[in-house]
Amino acid sequence: MRLKLSNINIKQTLRRSRSLTLSLILLITILFLGTMASFLTDKDPLKTGYSTGLTPPNSDFLMGTDQLGRDVFSWTIYGVRTALFVSVTSTTLTVLTAVLVGLFAGYFGGKPDQLLMRITDFFLSIPRFILIIFAVIIFGPTLLNIILILSIFSWPSIARIVRAEVFTIKEREYIQASRVIGASNIDIMFNEILPNVIPPMLVASALQMSDAILVEAALSFLGLGDPNVPSWGRMLAIARQAIYAGGWWTLLYPALFITISVLAINLLADGLNDILNPKTIR
Amino acid sequence: MEVENGSLLDVQNLNVTYKSTIFRVDAVKDVSLTMEKGECIAIVGESGSGKSTLAMAVMKLLPPYAAVTADKIMFNGVDILKVNDKELSKIRGKDVTVIFQDPISYLNPIISVGDQMVESLSSHNDKITKKEAYEQAIDLLKKVRIADPERILKMYPFQLSGGMAQRVFIAMAVSANPKLLIADEPTTALDLTIQAQILKLLNALRKEFNLSIMLITHDLGLASYIADRIYVMFNGKVVEEDLAEGIFSKPVHPYTQMLIASSQAIYHGRTRELSKTISEMGKVEKGRKACDFADRCDKASEACYTEPTLVKYNETKKVRCWFVE
Amino acid sequence: MNEAAIFAEDVKKYYTVKVGFRKKAEIKAVDGISLIVREGESHCIVGESGSGKTTVSKLVLGLEPPTSGTLKFFGEDLKEILVDKNKLRAFRKSVQAVFQDPYSSLNPRKTIKEILEKPFKVHQIDYNSSIIESLLQDVGMVPPQAFLDRYVHQISGGQRQRVCIARALALKPKIVTLDEPTAALDVTIKAQILNLLIDLKSKYNLTYVIISHELPLLKGIADKITVMYAGKVIEQGPAKNIFSKPHHPYTIGLLESIPPPDPKTAKEKPLPVMEGEPPSPVNPPPGCRFHTRCPFATDVCRKEEPKLSEVEKEHFTACFHLRNVVQ
Numbered sequence: 001m002r003l004k005l006s007n008i009n010i011k012q013t014l015r016r017s018r019s020l021t022l023s024l025i026l027l028i029t030i031l032f033l034g035t036m037a038s039f040l041t042d043k044d045p046l047k048t049g050y051s052t053g054l055t056p057p058n059s060d061f062l063m064g065t066d067q068l069g070r071d072v073f074s075w076t077i078y079g080v081r082t083a084l085f086v087s088v089t090s091t092t093l094t095v096l097t098a099v100l101v102g103l104f105a106g107y108f109g110g111k112p113d114q115l116l117m118r119i120t121d122f123f124l125s126i127p128r129f130i131l132i133i134f135a136v137i138i139f140g141p142t143l144l145n146i147i148l149i150l151s152i153f154s155w156p157s158i159a160r161i162v163r164a165e166v167f168t169i170k171e172r173e174y175i176q177a178s179r180v181i182g183a184s185n186i187d188i189m190f191n192e193i194l195p196n197v198i199p200p201m202l203v204a205s206a207l208q209m210s211d212a213i214l215v216e217a218a219l220s221f222l223g224l225g226d227p228n229v230p231s232w233g234r235m236l237a238i239a240r241q242a243i244y245a246g247g248w249w250t251l252l253y254p255a256l257f258i259t260i261s262v263l264a265i266n267l268l269a270d271g272l273n274d275i276l277n278p279k280t281i282r
Numbered sequence: 283m284e285v286e287n288g289s290l291l292d293v294q295n296l297n298v299t300y301k302s303t304i305f306r307v308d309a310v311k312d313v314s315l316t317m318e319k320g321e322c323i324a325i326v327g328e329s330g331s332g333k334s335t336l337a338m339a340v341m342k343l344l345p346p347y348a349a350v351t352a353d354k355i356m357f358n359g360v361d362i363l364k365v366n367d368k369e370l371s372k373i374r375g376k377d378v379t380v381i382f383q384d385p386i387s388y389l390n391p392i393i394s395v396g397d398q399m400v401e402s403l404s405s406h407n408d409k410i411t412k413k414e415a416y417e418q419a420i421d422l423l424k425k426v427r428i429a430d431p432e433r434i435l436k437m438y439p440f441q442l443s444g445g446m447a448q449r450v451f452i453a454m455a456v457s458a459n460p461k462l463l464i465a466d467e468p469t470t471a472l473d474l475t476i477q478a479q480i481l482k483l484l485n486a487l488r489k490e491f492n493l494s495i496m497l498i499t500h501d502l503g504l505a506s507y508i509a510d511r512i513y514v515m516f517n518g519k520v521v522e523e524d525l526a527e528g529i530f531s532k533p534v535h536p537y538t539q540m541l542i543a544s545s546q547a548i549y550h551g552r553t554r555e556l557s558k559t560i561s562e563m564g565k566v567e568k569g570r571k572a573c574d575f576a577d578r579c580d581k582a583s584e585a586c587y588t589e590p591t592l593v594k595y596n597e598t599k600k601v602r603c604w605f606v607e
Numbered sequence: 608m609n610e611a612a613i614f615a616e617d618v619k620k621y622y623t624v625k626v627g628f629r630k631k632a633e634i635k636a637v638d639g640i641s642l643i644v645r646e647g648e649s650h651c652i653v654g655e656s657g658s659g660k661t662t663v664s665k666l667v668l669g670l671e672p673p674t675s676g677t678l679k680f681f682g683e684d685l686k687e688i689l690v691d692k693n694k695l696r697a698f699r700k701s702v703q704a705v706f707q708d709p710y711s712s713l714n715p716r717k718t719i720k721e722i723l724e725k726p727f728k729v730h731q732i733d734y735n736s737s738i739i740e741s742l743l744q745d746v747g748m749v750p751p752q753a754f755l756d757r758y759v760h761q762i763s764g765g766q767r768q769r770v771c772i773a774r775a776l777a778l779k780p781k782i783v784t785l786d787e788p789t790a791a792l793d794v795t796i797k798a799q800i801l802n803l804l805i806d807l808k809s810k811y812n813l814t815y816v817i818i819s820h821e822l823p824l825l826k827g828i829a830d831k832i833t834v835m836y837a838g839k840v841i842e843q844g845p846a847k848n849i850f851s852k853p854h855h856p857y858t859i860g861l862l863e864s865i866p867p868p869d870p871k872t873a874k875e876k877p878l879p880v881m882e883g884e885p886p887s888p889v890n891p892p893p894g895c896r897f898h899t900r901c902p903f904a905t906d907v908c909r910k911e912e913p914k915l916s917e918v919e920k921e922h923f924t925a926c927f928h929l930r931n932v933v934q
Contacts, residue, residue: 551826
């Protein structure tokens with residue numbers, strides 16, 4: 001189950017993979033802002049009336065306020081927490097489910113595999129975002145619901161990737177060798193096959209994370225986000241009105257954070273792809 | 283472009299380096315080789331010796347990340363280093379053809395054998411009609427000893443057996459009357475009896491078409507069956523070259539000796555008699571500038587810390603070793 | 608009486624494959640073979656692709672049950688072994704395998720040490736580093752400490768095959784199947800691995816089942832040879848006899864198909880060529896399966912299937928025209 005990174009020279013890797021370096025810088029900055037949010041600002045992101053009406057950025061309000069007097073800066077940096085919380089938890093759930101299902105279906109083939117394929121076909125044939133919207137409307141827009149719904153509708157495509165990987169790996173002779181030794185199916189699946197599935201999964205998980213950020217933002221933009229947490233998407237919805245009064249800052253900062261975080265995670269996926277490719281590990 | 287005198291192929295000091303951001307491999311180092319018209323040479327070496335790279339480099343068939351340098355590559359009077367891509371591709375399709383280890387993957391899977399052959403025949407000859415090309419394809423398949431060409435022409439590549447696909451590939455290769463056929467491990471993926479068929483076919487075609495063949499192989503048996511001359515490669519360099527008979531009757535380089543001793547011991551079932559010195563590790567700790575073979579060589583000594591050059595041993599033989607008597 | 612290590616009688620293995628929509632075909636991979644492997648013997652199974660030799664190795668490893676026929680290991684029926692958990696465990700311990708491709712038979716994400724520890728862990732046998740090291744020593748990887756923490760891509764092809772052999776020996780098996788053990792190796796390494804296998808056989812008291820298409824390679828190691836063609840045994844007997852006096856036209860042709868590594872003999876004695884290709888295992892020809900390529904074939908070969916008959920002591924051949932062929 002362990003992933004051996006010990007034989008990767010970190011300095012060298014960073015020098016080789018520019019995307020990895022850049023992504024780490026961006027991610028660390030964002031994480032810093034998110035975790036330190038309560039030290040960086042004393043304003044409650046959700047509280048209205050800090051100012052009267054739309055205020056442009058100044059020394060008091062670094063990113064200005066919206067038309068109801070909410071502080072855009074604290075909204076944006078507290079928004080990091082929402083975005084990362086949703087994306088990390090939903091991705092973990094998604095990937096765990098996908099790996100388990102993909103591993104079993106790919107390894108055993110036959111009926112379980114057929115079943116998985118039909119389920120994924122079903123999910124993949126309907127636009128995922130529309131399904132998510134319906135589900136959120138039905139079950140209510142709480143953070144937990146959003147995370148669960150996101151995971152439920154995301155695992156099938158990743159499970160398919162896992163299954164395809166398992167399909168090729170299980171035919172390798174070292175799997176047959178383990179069987180000859182007398183290793184059990186569970187042993188073979190988790191100790192022999194899984195380590196070989198992890199590298200492509202890491203890349204897929206990173207992409208899943210950035211996707212989750214986008215979906216959460218989109219839901220909030222449509223008014224289907226959790227109203228009790230500050231979300232970048234909701235600020236964008238607010239900006240829709242503010243922008244006509246010249247309040248560009250309400251649009252710029254949340255949009256910038258969405259872009260940067262998605263970019264950083266995609267670059268991370270790119271970088272992981274570089275270093276996890278066995279041909280480049282020496 | 284016919285040149286009456288001179289060799290068919292003359293390569294001097296060829297070097298090939300594979301480069302990428304993360305690695306750099308010198309695959310072929312300082313190799314010179316010549317081929318006369320109608321001659322068959324074999325380039326013999328183990329995996330990683332650079333033998334395939336060498337053959338592909340001669341016709342500039344390597345991917346862009348391979349850097350090829352040479353003092354001279356003359357083929358049939360044409361300077362390969364100077365011709366442009368268009369002329370080069372003309373030479374490749376017509377005067378030089380290549381057959382590979384896994385012909386099926388070099389055939390288009392969704393086009394029938396017949397259509398592929400017709401297309402390749404028409405590409406070399408604009409005047410030919412489809413029907414003529416089809417007739418010609420049948421003729422060619424008969425020449426490579428396929429008994430029922432019409433049936434084969436209707437098939438798709440995946441329906442062919444390995445041996446059949448190699449025959450089809452050879453038929454396409456000889457269709458333009460090439461001067462040089464490069465055969466890169468042409469029988470490695472085939473069964474023994476099929477290998478024998480293909481070998482016999484190549485030998486027959488050689489006479490029929492006055493072909494020169496450059497055979498890339500790890501199997502000394504194949505080399506001795508087909509080749510007039512043999513180049514033995516080790517780690518990107520030619521370590522010994524001679525007439526085939528000379529290589530076997532008087533191998534001089536320790537690596538050649540080891541190769542021949544192992545092959546013959548296996549052939550005769552006498553591996554037990556091989557001396558223990560044939561090993562993966564030798565006496566000399568290999569330094570940067572040492573002879574490449576030093577760490578596997580039982581004759582290695584102080585001198586081998588300096589790299590030997592390829593020197594003339596007799597009329598026909600050249601050897602790269604300090605210990606030539 | 609001493610029980611045979613492996614006893615196979617009329618073993619068949621058919622696979623069903625889909626051809627097109629809802630159509631099924633049967634591949635007769637192994638179509639009724641019998642053989643006896645005595646303890647301490649090395650029994651080689653020779654044939655070309657499609658002859659069924661790889662299927663035989665899967666059967667011998669108990670990875671798949673035969674479709675019909677009897678397959679016994681030291682007197683115990685494979686069918687019984689496969690349903691009894693304890694028996695299966697013991698069986699897995701006593702029958703081990705070395706595969707053809709040392710590149711794909713070792714998990715690229717594991718170190719040599721992890722790979723060699725695996726058999727002990729699976730069978731919950733105590734082990735320590737000196738046991739692992741002595742295994743490496745036995746297969747000629749010295750000093751063993753230098754290899755323990757390396758990954759598969761950090762060692763050479765020959766060394767990989769040595770690790771595979773060490774893994775097969777870890778549980779002190781009685782039978783080891785070797786599926787083309789040297790086919791993927793360079794010629795100088797081939798000879799070494801072969802010699803290693805011969806040494807280990809006596810050191811560990813092993814019984815070998817070697818699957819190969821490289822006939823000459825087997826001269827030094829084989830006691831018995833079974834020649835297979837299209838799922839059938841066509842010749843079987845002591846290795847010495849098979850090499851010195853083969854009876855079946857296919858065996859003769861196979862032996863002569865190998866170009867000798869010596870230009871003098873190669874050019875003087877041109878390769879005799881056996882025309883045609885092996886038949887499809889889905890639809891084998893009636894009668895003798897070799898008749899489509901056999902220079903001696905007559906009407907009887909096209910209609911009736913020849914049975915194995917004893918031509919010399921313990922040497923069996925299935926051919927109607929033995930007299931003509933030998934002449």
